[in-house]
Amino acid sequence: MPATKPRIATTSLAGCFGCHMSLLDIDERILQLAELVDFDKSPIDDYKQFTQHCAVGLIEGGCCNEENVAVLRDFRTHCDVLVSIGDCATMGGIPALRNMVTIEECMQEAYVSGPSVYNPSGKVPDNPEVPLLLDKVYPAHEVVKIDYHLPGCPPPADTLFAALVALLSDEPIKLPYQLIKYD
Amino acid sequence: MTKPSEAVARQACQDVNLDPTRLLDVLHIVQKECRCVDDSAIDAIAAEMGIPRVRVDGAVTFYTFFTKEPVGQITIRLSSDIIDRLQGAQEVADALTDELGIDFGQITADGLFSLHWTSCIGMSDQAPAALVGDTMVTHLTAETARLMVRSLREHKHPPKLVQELGDGKNAHPLVHTMVKNNIRQPGSIIFGPINRGEAIRKALGMTPVEVIRAMKTSRLRGRGGAGFPAGLKWEFTRAATGDRKYIICNADEGEPGTFKDRVLLTELPDRIFAGMTIAGYAIGAQEGIVYLRGEYAYLKPYLEEVLAQRRVEGWLGQDIAGKQGYHFDIRIQLGAGAYICGEETSLISSLEGTRGDPKNRPPFPAQHGYLGYPTVVNNCETLCCVTKILENGAATFSEFGTEQSSGTKLLSISGDCTAPGIYEVEFGVSLQKVLEMAGATQVQAVQVGGPSGQLIGPDQFDRVLCFDDLATGGSIMIFDQSRKILDIVHAFMEFFVEESCGYCTPCRVGNVLLKEGLQRVLDGRGEPADLEQFEQVGAMMKACSRCGLGQTSWRPVVTSLQSFRDQYESRVADDPDGFRRSFDLKKAVATAEKITGRKSVHA
Numbered sequence: 001m002p003a004t005k006p007r008i009a010t011t012s013l014a015g016c017f018g019c020h021m022s023l024l025d026i027d028e029r030i031l032q033l034a035e036l037v038d039f040d041k042s043p044i045d046d047y048k049q050f051t052q053h054c055a056v057g058l059i060e061g062g063c064c065n066e067e068n069v070a071v072l073r074d075f076r077t078h079c080d081v082l083v084s085i086g087d088c089a090t091m092g093g094i095p096a097l098r099n100m101v102t103i104e105e106c107m108q109e110a111y112v113s114g115p116s117v118y119n120p121s122g123k124v125p126d127n128p129e130v131p132l133l134l135d136k137v138y139p140a141h142e143v144v145k146i147d148y149h150l151p152g153c154p155p156p157a158d159t160l161f162a163a164l165v166a167l168l169s170d171e172p173i174k175l176p177y178q179l180i181k182y183d
Numbered sequence: 184m185t186k187p188s189e190a191v192a193r194q195a196c197q198d199v200n201l202d203p204t205r206l207l208d209v210l211h212i213v214q215k216e217c218r219c220v221d222d223s224a225i226d227a228i229a230a231e232m233g234i235p236r237v238r239v240d241g242a243v244t245f246y247t248f249f250t251k252e253p254v255g256q257i258t259i260r261l262s263s264d265i266i267d268r269l270q271g272a273q274e275v276a277d278a279l280t281d282e283l284g285i286d287f288g289q290i291t292a293d294g295l296f297s298l299h300w301t302s303c304i305g306m307s308d309q310a311p312a313a314l315v316g317d318t319m320v321t322h323l324t325a326e327t328a329r330l331m332v333r334s335l336r337e338h339k340h341p342p343k344l345v346q347e348l349g350d351g352k353n354a355h356p357l358v359h360t361m362v363k364n365n366i367r368q369p370g371s372i373i374f375g376p377i378n379r380g381e382a383i384r385k386a387l388g389m390t391p392v393e394v395i396r397a398m399k400t401s402r403l404r405g406r407g408g409a410g411f412p413a414g415l416k417w418e419f420t421r422a423a424t425g426d427r428k429y430i431i432c433n434a435d436e437g438e439p440g441t442f443k444d445r446v447l448l449t450e451l452p453d454r455i456f457a458g459m460t461i462a463g464y465a466i467g468a469q470e471g472i473v474y475l476r477g478e479y480a481y482l483k484p485y486l487e488e489v490l491a492q493r494r495v496e497g498w499l500g501q502d503i504a505g506k507q508g509y510h511f512d513i514r515i516q517l518g519a520g521a522y523i524c525g526e527e528t529s530l531i532s533s534l535e536g537t538r539g540d541p542k543n544r545p546p547f548p549a550q551h552g553y554l555g556y557p558t559v560v561n562n563c564e565t566l567c568c569v570t571k572i573l574e575n576g577a578a579t580f581s582e583f584g585t586e587q588s589s590g591t592k593l594l595s596i597s598g599d600c601t602a603p604g605i606y607e608v609e610f611g612v613s614l615q616k617v618l619e620m621a622g623a624t625q626v627q628a629v630q631v632g633g634p635s636g637q638l639i640g641p642d643q644f645d646r647v648l649c650f651d652d653l654a655t656g657g658s659i660m661i662f663d664q665s666r667k668i669l670d671i672v673h674a675f676m677e678f679f680v681e682e683s684c685g686y687c688t689p690c691r692v693g694n695v696l697l698k699e700g701l702q703r704v705l706d707g708r709g710e711p712a713d714l715e716q717f718e719q720v721g722a723m724m725k726a727c728s729r730c731g732l733g734q735t736s737w738r739p740v741v742t743s744l745q746s747f748r749d750q751y752e753s754r755v756a757d758d759p760d761g762f763r764r765s766f767d768l769k770k771a772v773a774t775a776e777k778i779t780g781r782k783s784v785h786a
């Protein structure tokens with residue numbers, strides 16, 4: 001494989017992986033994509049760290065905890081172009097529903113007083129494995145500079161594919177109405 | 184102690200003959216007697232009037248002066264307008280919180296006082312000012328604020344705070360206020376010689392169509408801000424089909440920095456009422472309504488008295504001035520603290536006894552206005568001009584001013600100058616000239632036309648006041664070199680966030696985006712992209728907002744960005760790593776650190 005192929009990285013932050021599933025929905029076109037790019041850090045190839053600088057980073061989900069922030073900043077540092085994909089990344093999405101209550105209330109309900117919670121200690125877990133939550137859920141562009149946004153929950157496979165191909169071949173993107181219509 | 188709110192509410196509904204369009208009056212009564220309109224009052228009103236509960240609840244929560252939680256027996260509402268703030272409202276606020284031992288939004292333990300911020304109360308020429316009950320208290324200082332609270336504790340009667348009376352009719356026993364007119368420069372139209380009755384007599388001697396033609400010849404344009412030709416508006420309304428028609432006088436005067444209608448209502452109510460009577464004749468209306476902003480409630484008894492006198496003299500009622508078949512009368516509707524109700528379709532919603540939400544236009548009020556009938560809404564000053572046009576003739580009127588903007592304009596001048604107050608100037612006067620008249624030196628910026636107007640710097644002071652250049656409903660706020668432009672703009676955006684009715688997303692969200700972006704820039708965490716976003720958001724709001732508020736409320740930000748770009752640019756920078764400078768990880772994890780008792784590994 002020629003070493004000049006652009007590299008792309010992807011991550012799922014405060015998302016449900018639905019956007020990544022949608023990316024996989026491009027089906028056999030994944031072969032076409034593989035012609036165009038090499039994957040770097042991504043759940044698709046399970047690279048946990050960046051190995052090289054990348055042309056494009058795809059961001060699913062916004063930031064709900066400090067680890068999301070660290071990963072997103074890492075992406076900003078390692079990628080020329082960042083694309084927020086899906087409503088969680090572009091607007092906070094479902095996770096941002098918690099922005100309507102305080103984080104104290106949220107953790108109290110989740111770990112202590114919720115009707116289905118069994119927690120005799122009455123304490124909020126403080127295991128270092130669990131990243132600290134942020135005061136609210138932030139869309140990706142409120143944490144780092146984001147170059148492009150693709151809305152949708154998730155954006156359909158065809159939309160993702162069209163956007164990626166356009167971006168990688170440096171051509172103007174053509175998104176017919178059907179691909180960005182969400183009702 | 185107090186009667187149950189339910190009983191008060193039922194009685195109030197009976198008092199207005201169960202007429203749901205009088206909902207505001209009912210709510211005023213309940214609020215006054217019970218210090219709030221609670222859920223049981225809301226239930227009672229809905230049941231008694233046979234209207235949906237949500238309509239009553241919606242109205243209660245819409246207007247600043249109605250509350251579901253009790254307020255103090257004496258409410259102290261301090262004007263939060265930028266002019267008041269620059270002239271010491273914060274020191275007054277600190278003195279009040281200290282003296283009362285409560286914060287803003289709270290009520291004292293004995294229930295005697297509650298403290299509130301409120302949008303501009305129309306006293307920018309005598310700021311800082313507060314509305315105490317219905318009593319205006321002007322020129323406050325930290326010291327007089329403390330004294331005020333102490334004397335209120337003793338007599339519990341806000342009108343007793345008035346010791347020195349204002350000039351002119353402010354001293355009338357029914358007005359009895361310390362408010363001053365501050366008429367610095369009377370002109371020859373509005374403040375010209377008064378010839379009582381002459382205008383109506385002349386109008387009634389003409390046919391309605393001739394009256395409208397006179398308005399068109401005078402080229403009179405509306406003085407409330409939008410500048411729509413008055414004659415044309417009357418013509419459309421006359422031509423529209425409807426069993427009844429209405430003329431409404433817009434006395435809501437909510438644009439911060441404007442107070443000229445206050446002075447007109449105090450000194451020239453006869454002119455306003457005569458203007459309405461003539462408009463009624465011209466369009467074929469028998470009923471006029473004055474929508475008086477709640478803040479000016481102190482003028483209502485006096486205005487009622489003037490109306491009563493006019494009825495006695497035959498200027499209102501049946502067969503006016505002996506003209507067989509022309510019947511016309513006027514009533515006053517008191518608003519309840521909502522800036523948006525100055526917008527004519529919101530005003531109409533409010534008059535109909537609902538939330539003051541704007542309506543879709545078209546249809547315009549001229550076709551489909553109050554209760555669906557063809558309606559003219561005119562500003563107080565426009566109506567004053569009407570009488571003068573009839574007295575002196577349309578041609579004489581249009582000799583003043585410019586081709587597109589005939590006549591004179593009342594300016595409400597406030598801020599950093601030696602002589603704030605009312606100036607009647609001819610259209611076409613330069614801003615520079617106006618600043619000289621007001622005794623303003625070292626001027627850094629002027630906000631022309633209120634927050635929804637434009638903020639301009641000295642390089643544009645040679646521009647002239649008229650509809651084609653610097654259009655203004657009359658508000659001129661002057662800021663000298665010592666003032667911080669971005670703080671001023673931020674105060675305006677706070678105002679719009681507060682006053683947006685929230686109906687449509689571009690305005691509800693757009694104002695917040697602008698305010699938050701401005702805060703980032705003020706905090707030194709802005710980026711050049713924020714400035715670009717201001718312009719994009721502004722363009723979006725202009726194109727997509729439902730009414731005039733959102734269509735213009737972006738202007739303080741965008742016009743100041745044009746005039747004072749360096750003040751913005753010196754505060755923004757790009758982050759070398761492409762991280763957002765406004766995102767503060769330390770702050771974002773602080774609470775979680777406290778809850779879990781563990782330090783962040785990334786912050």
Ligand SMILES: Cc1cc2nc3c(=O)[nH]c(=O)nc-3n(C[C@H](O)[C@H](O)[C@H](O)COP(=O)(O)O)c2cc1C
Nearest residue numbers: 405406407433435436437525526527561562565731
């Ligand atoms: C947000 C907003 C507030 C307004 N407030 C007032 C007001 O307080 N007084 C007023 O006369 N016009 C106000 N207007 C303008 C009215 O909608 C309307 O154009 C005016 O009353 C018409 O009267 P005129 O033609 O005599 O000026 C406001 C408009 C908007 C969009």
Ligand code: SF4
Nearest residue numbers: 015016018086087088
């Ligand atoms: S946008 Fe929808 S599909 Fe994508 S991560 Fe969020 S919830 Fe899942």
Ligand code: SF4
Nearest residue numbers: 685686687690730733
């Ligand atoms: S523009 Fe603002 S004030 Fe006007 S309808 Fe929309 S939300 Fe309400």
